[in-house]
Amino acid sequence: MFGLALRSLRHRAGGFLATFVSMVFGAAMVMAFASLLDTGMAAGVPAASRKSLVLMAVVVGGWGLIMVAFSVTSTLTLVVRQRASELALLKNVGATPMQIGRMIVGETSVVALVAGLVAIPPAALAGRGLLSLLTSTGRVADGVGYAFGSYALGIGLGVTFVAATAAAVITVRGSVRSRAAEAARSAASGGGRMSRKRAVAGVAFLLLGAGLAVTTATAMRGKGIDAMQTAGQTSIWTSIGFALLGPALVGRVTAAFARPLEKAGVPAYLTVNHVRHRSGQLASALMPVILFTGIATGTLYMQWIENAATTASGVVSTADQKTTETLNFTVIGMLVVFSAIMLINTLVAAMTYRRGEFARQRLVGLTPPQVLKAVAVEGVILTVLGVASGTVAGLFTIVPYSIARTGRALPDVGAGSYLGVVVIAAVLTLGTGLTAARRAIRTPAVEAVTR
Template sequence: MPVSLIALQQMRGRPAAFVGLGAALLLAVATTTLFGSLLAAELTAPDGSGARTDGPGVAVIAGAFGEIAVLVSLFVVVNALGFAVERQHRELALLRTVAATPRQVRRLVRVQVVAAVLLVSGPGSVLGTVAARGLLAALQRRGMASPDLSVTPAVLPMLVATAAALVVGTAATAVAARRISRIPPAAALTASATEQARTGVPRLLVGLVAVAGGALLLRLAATRPAQDLDKAGQAALLGSLALLVALALTGPLTARLPAAVLGAPLRVLSPGTGWLADAHLRGYARRLSSAVVPVALLVGLSGTMTAMTHTAKRASDADTGSVTSATDVWLRQGELAMLMCFAAVSTVNTLVAVTADRRREFALLRLAGATRPQVMRMLAAEAAVTTVVGVLLGGAVAAAATAAYGTAVTGSALPSVPEAACGWIVAGAAVLTLPGILASGAWAVRGPAADVAGGDRG
């Protein structure tokens, strides 16, 4: 049977494994179409229309927004693709044992990505065009865009958005399918049920490069002059994103220490379920990292944007000659809302996928004598630790980024931090994490344990 048909059959047979990937790709296509449409509106406008604005212009705003938003959306796509492949590990392992070559396995995953992109490209393009019209109208109401500009459905932004999603998705398949395609066929089935014990040296090296890049960007943000605060803000955001990418790459090592520190009280407070939760957190560092990273992404980006916006607003209120205006603050608030949307989608996708993939594990615990309530209490303890670790790591990234931005704005590395807003960010992370994990866990523990334990993981 052709590889393409096998790929499509797996998508039809296990649609839940591709829901997260589809949502991430939809956001990526919509985001790229949104900012591409704004750029097209500016470039095709009549001569001189862009001059009748109070602000940097639509092209500059679209570039500033799009630079971060597109990068974050593509990060979400890569993360979601990894879980789509992980959910198929057993099927891919079986293909390897019946003589499928590594190239065929990678081609199968690429076909799935291409199919997913083509499915969402239409709706994503429409959504992006509608969002572009809404954003342009908001800019026009504030005098930041010429009333002569208009967004019309254009083929080029849609094609560019689809092509970008295809390039990123197909490039990411080489990494996502690397483990299952490299190992010998006889070991494929065993590998599909276990976790790789070590983080590879290349991954660690790339992570260290990301840390160095993030540090350089934050230093650049801190040393920008007062008239370049927009560039300082962009550098701070890019620096925080680089540090979060580094966290994703080195997560199994980075998340293990705080999880171990938090796991010790669990064993004391709840000797039964607490011990199980701590053992699972220690024994599955990669799974812990996968759950922690999106929470850190949500807290890190949201915290950075919130503190930056508040710092800029305070500086503007304190100095009437400040280069930071109310429109700058509004733009940062809009960017914050968009980034929170992306981070929330990534968080829900990842946590649901990680928890639902443990169905067979929960069944084995029940066969060993654990009851459903005990399994759910164990999962609640794991969810609490995951939330706290993600908040701590994301908060550390946000603190570093906002310190750099605060140095550029006020000359002090202690930025103006809105306590209430930060509290809402932490609460939002908990609301997304705890119910998402527990709802997925309730689904995963359903059915007779013996039947689930004898089947696959999904």
């Protein structure tokens, strides 16, 4: 099956492009932050500088690992779902679930290995840039030399390979367990049904976020900046919970707005039907919108609340507080870039796969503008649902932290930052979806159907 995996990769390299890009960026990000450990552990580094470097590497790199795992799982799930008909055919000709699983895991392992090697040069440049940032902001002493060694390579390559392989195993379990006839029906319907394990995991993450929120508002009240230890995690776990429940969220929202949308014209009617039958695929695109909105909003406003509380108390910011501020803004910057790449990859892969669907719509009478309008309506649904879910996830951090630091549930901070997050999420979702769809319909309809 490993030989089959290599041949399959050779003939469907484009299908794994989104997964490969996610792995390259994820590996580069993990290596870049892991290189701060190489730098901090070198001889002659001052204790304060070593503390800042290790803290940045462990905290930001750790959350980066989670983002990498979700990104790879998201794109890989889309790839496997797009191959549902192929997997059903393999089962019909006698392939066992174990053989199909080994083939997909083998494909993913090869992609992960190549992606990790490709990521080394940009990781070294990014790590050097991180050190320059910490030096320019006074978090690391001048004269500390940059090192890119065993920590960066070992952690970066190891994490990428393990995360990718684990994501492949998780992704294929549900796909290969069903019988051949069931797999064929799932391929035809789009496989929008959410598994029970995914639902349980989503609820578990939401409960974890709720528990941390209560802890922040009660046990951490009056503890100062230490409250970030629990508050900072809350929006992350809650965003992951909502992201896992994506298929159910898409289905519920579509059902609520189905009647008015179906009366709004042909594009809206087509969108409703597509969303109903492809909620699982759309949930993959919804995931980065929720993660971006929830984590960016929660982390950004948590820092604004801390800055306002420090100013109101008249206390001069300490070195630890400044390091924490730099760390938080680094998380946000990393999140913006990574979520953008994750969202673009997912939407481009999804739209490319739908080239045949768009062609069939045009052959039965739809014009290209109508097809694009349908994609736009779909993008609006994803944007509204993703931003709404992410906003709720962000509030799980904002409200408890505001109570812990100021005694008020709602912070006295402007809405400018939130509006900026919403605008970025909308531009990424709508802009990427429409651009990819426009490229997909450039192919003549008859040619696209026969591919």
